[in-house]
Amino acid sequence: MSSILTIAQNAKAAALELSTLSGSVRQAAIAAMPESLLAVKDELMRANQKDVENAREAGLDEPLVKRLEISGSVFDYMLSRLAKVAALPDPVGRVLEGHTRPDGLEVRKVSVPLGVIGIIYESRPNVTTDAASVCLKGGNAVVLRGGSESLRTNIVLADAMIRACVESGLPEHAVQIVRIAGHEAVSDLLRMDDYIDVLVPRGGKGLIKRIAEGTRIPVIKHYEGICHLYLAEDAPEKMAIDLVINSKLQKVEVCNALESLLVDAGSAERLLPPIAQAVSGRIELRGCESVRKFLPDIPPATDEDWMTEYLAPILSVKVVDGPQEAIRHINTYGSGHTDGIVTQDLQRAREFVRGVNSSSVLVNASTRLSGGGDYGMGAVVGISTDKLHARGPVGPNELTSYKWVVYGQGHLRR
Amino acid sequence: MSSILTIAQNAKAAALELSTLSGSVRQAAIAAMPESLLAVKDELMRANQKDVENAREAGLDEPLVKRLEISGSVFDYMLSRLAKVAALPDPVGRVLEGHTRPDGLEVRKVSVPLGVIGIIYESRPNVTTDAASVCLKGGNAVVLRGGSESLRTNIVLADAMIRACVESGLPEHAVQIVRIAGHEAVSDLLRMDDYIDVLVPRGGKGLIKRIAEGTRIPVIKHYEGICHLYLAEDAPEKMAIDLVINSKLQKVEVCNALESLLVDAGSAERLLPPIAQAVSGRIELRGCESVRKFLPDIPPATDEDWMTEYLAPILSVKVVDGPQEAIRHINTYGSGHTDGIVTQDLQRAREFVRGVNSSSVLVNASTRLSGGGDYGMGAVVGISTDKLHARGPVGPNELTSYKWVVYGQGHLRR
Structure with a gap:
């Protein structure tokens, strides 16, 4: 002593x-x-x-x-x-x-x-x-x-x-x-x-x-980062794919890497197949039942998956029924670290920003952009x-x- | 439960x-x-x-x-x-x-x-x-x-x-x-x-x-308030007396009431007798040895006094040798609540403000003015x-x- x-x-x-x-x-x-x-x-x-x-x-x-x-x-x-x-x-x-x-x-x-x-x-x-x-x-x-x-x-x-x-x-x-x-x-x-x-x-x-x-x-305290991206009904396909890949793969073992993807029921059919194709061989997807209707080859995600910080090239994917369900899921299963929405609709963006109870809430930006460097702090x-x-x-x-x-x-x- | x-x-x-x-x-x-x-x-x-x-x-x-x-x-x-x-x-x-x-x-x-x-x-x-x-x-x-x-x-x-x-x-x-x-x-x-x-x-x-x-x-946490006023060498007599009385007596049982008075060695002879006279019968003074040279009738203050929040019409009084000793005393015995200086000298004021490690540091103001009301908060x-x-x-x-x-x-x- x-x-x-x-x-x-x-x-x-x-x-x-x-x-x-x-x-x-x-x-x-x-x-x-x-x-x-x-x-x-x-x-x-x-x-x-x-x-x-x-x-x-x-x-x-x-x-x-x-x-x-x-x-x-x-x-x-x-x-x-x-x-x-x-x-x-x-x-x-x-x-x-x-x-x-x-x-x-x-x-x-x-x-x-x-x-x-x-x-x-x-x-x-x-x-x-x-x-x-x-x-x-x-x-x-x-x-x-x-x-x-x-x-x-x-x-x-x-x-x-x-x-x-x-x-x-x-x-x-x-x-x-x-x-x-x-x-x-x-x-x-x-x-x-x-x-x-x-x-x-x-x-x-x-x-x-x-x-x-x-x-x-x-x-x-600095606990884990179970970070989400929510692709709204109107999420543009290319931006969605780019943001998923950058958020998940730019560096997989860090706390602001993407761990869970929420896809709106209104965009699942349009977005899930091209996303699966774009990440194929690079990211292991695990999906809820609704996701597996469009991507029958991926394994099912369990409740455990929604609560897991993989820090690895694995991504859990869930279909949600509108922004409110996305917000509820994030506030329930997330860790309050970094969560984002992809949308061009101002009201949806504002609703998401207000509703998500996390330290960083992003609109149309990679989850990897949350952090001291990008917030102008020099080092943290x-x-x-x-x-x-x-x-x-x-x-x-x-x-x-x-x-x-x-x-x-x-x-x-x- | x-x-x-x-x-x-x-x-x-x-x-x-x-x-x-x-x-x-x-x-x-x-x-x-x-x-x-x-x-x-x-x-x-x-x-x-x-x-x-x-x-x-x-x-x-x-x-x-x-x-x-x-x-x-x-x-x-x-x-x-x-x-x-x-x-x-x-x-x-x-x-x-x-x-x-x-x-x-x-x-x-x-x-x-x-x-x-x-x-x-x-x-x-x-x-x-x-x-x-x-x-x-x-x-x-x-x-x-x-x-x-x-x-x-x-x-x-x-x-x-x-x-x-x-x-x-x-x-x-x-x-x-x-x-x-x-x-x-x-x-x-x-x-x-x-x-x-x-x-x-x-x-x-x-x-x-x-x-x-x-x-x-x-x-x-909201611990006690062992609040000090330091009367610098140049402290004006009337302002000093008014601030001591208001800080101590405006309300005695509250956390920002004055509990300990520090008087500079250079102003002790000039200030202590008129202060003692002004508070006579209203405040019980307890003094260090140097104080008692000028006020022989008051009881001695012990180490215990410097650490006591009286919440009563009692005031411990100590002679200090310049602003640095005042700062040291406050940082050692105070509770980091509210402490003030009485001076017309800008450098002394700045030195005191910088050195005192308390949540409120006042220059020429009653300790009773620290608080939500006077800081514009409505209620706390x-x-x-x-x-x-x-x-x-x-x-x-x-x-x-x-x-x-x-x-x-x-x-x-x-």
Whole structure:
């Protein structure tokens, strides 16, 4: 416990100091990180190679091993994201609302850092640089705890970032990484509710559930994405096919990939055969009974399918009777992540946008377009499926709180 | 459990329906509440009289009995607040941010209701009308659970509001009240994490702690207010005296009343004697050693005093060595609620505003001016001392979430 306690206490002290530093200091620190990482590139690649070898020897599944690996292009991507985050406008000190009372009392709601953010994540090393920079951009101190398999890699990454911070004038403990492997460190972190303001777990549903249920620290949760596209009665054929393919196949293992296709009863006969033909050999379709009238060769979809995030080239397909049934199905079986409609009819689009209770609702756009990048955030620490505080992509702005600042000249309450 | 489960399920269904109704329907329902309450005024007063008598017989402390009572002026105040909330602009559907990408993809962040809000409160009956109207204004369904001592009163209030809702076209279960006394109903409510999106407990620290630690539902917490005023070296004498008296005495038992006065070492000799004289007989002062050099007759303040929310005409007083020590003291001993500075020096004011880590930071204004009323919210369900989601007064805007709405024309991810 004691080492985690020290980390947490140091983070809190750093957060207090950070909250009084100007944005230009934070910006300079993040902007200095790419160079600092370039200076240790060889060391980083050796550490990463070692992590990858150990993971393979330990029998980790190959897709998980792949996630660990920092290829040259991943490295470049990490650097470019740091530069992007550095260049974003300062999320601290924004005037969110405000007014001046007739008696001259000035009331302003101004964004301030949240404080200390703990990031608990699995193996992707790019989370280390993304999360540290996004937290810091919001004026927060960050405690990183990555997967044990990538500990060597993460330590090199963190040390380079810490060097950039200290040389730019940030407190030494603005960025910290837990340097011990094993689950005990996580259990200890979960008890640091006196020091850590919010935890962001990134990983599988099990990890997130375990963390959310095991701590009194507020948790920004990022559960699964069971994303839908609803093809309305008037959905244009080509657009429908393009959107299905892009939403499903542009990247299959991510949370905003399409998992369930809803086809209006009025367009099923027109759209299902050409869609099936277009995706043939690339996507396995599973259909409800009505779908199978038009596509008798595909296997039936069960209730289980409507609740499954495949993260694989499988797509469940259901015929629905109008927008209201589509909305009901999405609100019942979806995960509130990202859902879209394909239509040219304005009233249908508005009805769908209003009725679907999800963090992103798209009209005529690929589900893959929901996310921090396309929403202009530079980088994110995750995509919240919560409704409190942050919903959808969690970027620098979402990692701020606010305070009310009031200026008067001896104003009293009567 | 079953009755609470039914209430929670009905609330969730009502919330879904509410989220598709227009703001004018919600506004009409709230605007109809005063008339609906006026129609049952006699019944209400009889029920309230009965609650008050029972509480007195049960030996409840007289100040607590007083809180239960709906006098004529309290009743008028409740009605005027309902009218005020009805007249506020709709907090749902605000475009919080947005941009259009060069390729024409329109991205908007739009406020939506949170869903189902549970309010667990102690005896003040005006919470019943305030909370119901504020939650409803934000498009939410609300489950009210007031103190058992005021159950008769609250049922009459709730039934009148429900009548106004139903007659205005809101779902029957938009407003619900738990009609059974006893703690078991609360324990059951805390288990409704599948249906309730957020809980707002209102009452003593013990109640709030018990609720926050006993549920997986997110809780907007409202802990104590250990509020400070810091009189800087240049604080004008008259303004300082007026602000101390108004902050401390305008109402002593509320969370934004002054509890601790910090006097700069450079102004202690000049300010302490006239302040002591001005409050003599009205406020009991307790001082640190340096204070007692100037005011030898007052009792010493202990470490305990710096951490105490008196809610009584007592004020702890400490001499501090400049703004940085004031800031440090407030960030260490304060509760992050409301703290102010008295100064005419711009740099000192800015330094204080930046350094104090509280939800409201005031310059030359009474601490009693922090709150929903003075911040333009109409009415609030509480004052959050959390940093996540809502900080400070929680009004209709704070009881909304948001969703990202994206319009395209076949936009794909490349």
